[in-house]
Amino acid sequence: MNKIIIALLSITMLTSCGDEKKSENTLEITGNIKGLKKGKLYIQRVQDSTLVVLDSIIINGKSTFESTIKLDSPEMLYLYVDRGVSNSIDNNLLFFAEPGKMNIDTDLEFFLAKAKITGSKNQELYEQYKDIISKFNDQQLDYLKDELLALKAKKDISEENTKKQDALLKRRYLYAGNFALTNANYEVAPYIVLTDIYDINIKYLDTIAKSMSPKVAKSKYGKKLNDYLAERKKQE
Known part of the structure; x- marks a missing residue:
């Protein structure tokens, strides 16, 4: 019986360590872009002087979004909104991401000006x-x-x-x-x-x-x- 309990405790500890390690290197990002009903979002990073897409999110009806990204250490990322038929220079939001949970709330019309970003001390x-x-x-x-x-x-x-x-x-x-x-x-x-x-x-x-x-x-x-x-x- 004792051996079974010890085995179960060991498995629990290993699982919890794995989850902790995952959270240390993972960015869970949620958000809402008021007014965006249809389009596509891209989360990007600069790599070798080029923007590289980390995740793409299709918006169709709901203006909320979520994404999970592997992030070894805090860094600047971009949230780019593809407005479809409309176009604007106000479409690429720079934010200092860090592992953990972050949230971005903004407005399609004033994408940069009204952005409220929480969850990152950086x-x-x-x-x-x-x-x-x-x-x-x-x-x-x-x-x-x-x-x-x-x-x-x-x-x-x-x-x-x-x-x-x-x-x-x-x-x-x-x-x-x-x-x-x-x-x-x-x-x-x-x-x-x-x-x-x-x-x-x-x-x-x-x-x-x-x-x-x-x-x-x-x-x-x-x-x-x-x-x-x-x-x-x-x-x-």
């Missing part, structure tokens, strides 16, 4: 980062607008404007670098470095790389950052 941090970066972008546009108006009025403010833009760029890089350092325990940190400030001073780059947690250093973007840093060191 996504939450990336949205915080983008909110601040958008303010830097708005300021950059204001400087460009000032220069165009000055040209129209036949005034030369190019030197002064260039200084302002250089100072703005430095502040933007400083913010991005500090954000990566502050959030070095998350995969969003190396991603931001690789996409936004890859040409930052190598000493600062080295500091950010060394600040990554072991888990982040072993992730997709952590490995890419360390590889990139090693290549930079060879060249300098």
